[in-house]
Amino acid sequence: MKIVGLTGGIGSGKTTVAKFFAEFKNVAIYIADAEAKKLMNSSKIIKENLIKEFGQKSFVNGELNREFISEIVFKDSAKLAILNSIVHPEVRKHFQDFVKNNQDKDYIIYENAILFESKSNVFCDIVITVYAALNTKINRVMARDSSTKTAVLNRMKSQWNDVKKILQSNYIIDNEKLEDTENQVHKIHNILTQYYV
Incomplete structure (x- = not known):
């Protein structure tokens, strides 16, 4: 059973690609960002460390104050690094449990926007x-998050550029046209299940 890292810059359409992979019954999908969001509200360790680092405003009525945290970290790379150092170890542990519970699958898709930046690529067999x-990408994020172009570009600055990611990847999916994207997913799935089971 292999771990397949799935990454890409903000707005590249990773979630769409993950949905195509989810159509195969012999594949398990782990969306790191979604799980991190859940853990930021449920994990006592994360909660305590976020309040210690960013103050009481980090949580409102027991729920993570996303806007407050985003406002800080996307303007300050040092603060973003601190946030990641608090959240990622807990996500990693959670993912290890997910792997144990999905041993019957042919492979697991580990979708993570900052796969390389968080060095999570080291435990992936394929990327x-x-x-x-x-x-x-800019237009997708502006439409999805009702963001300004400046806000999107600020978030992009905190991620590796596409070329850097592509050079360290086994497969590239060009996600401009949905039909083409789905075809590329099917091709990769066929290769993975034929050679990497």
């Missing part, structure tokens, strides 16, 4: 990077 043109 897939999802790619889209810069304008496509």
Whole structure:
């Protein structure tokens, strides 16, 4: 059973690609960002460390104050690094449990926007990077999050650029047209289940 890292810059369409992989019954999907969000509200360790680092405003009525944290970390790379150092070890432990519970699958897709930045690629057997043109990505994020172009570009600055990711990946998925994207997913799935079971 293999771990397949799935990454790509913000707005590249990783979630869409993960959904295509989820259609195969012999594949388990782990969305690191979604699980991190859940853990930030449920993990006592994360909660305590976030309040210690960012103050009481980090949580409102027991729920993570996302806007407050985002405002801080996406303007300050040192603060983002601190946030990641608090959250990632707990996500990693959670993922290890997920792997144990999915031993019957052919492979696990580990979807993580900052796979390389968080050095999570080291426990992946294969890495897939999802790619889209810069304008496509900006427009997608602006539409999805009701963000400004400046806010999107600030978030992009905190991630590796596409070329750096692509050079360290086994497969690249060009995610501009959905039909083409789905075909690429099917091709990769066929290769993985044929050679890497």
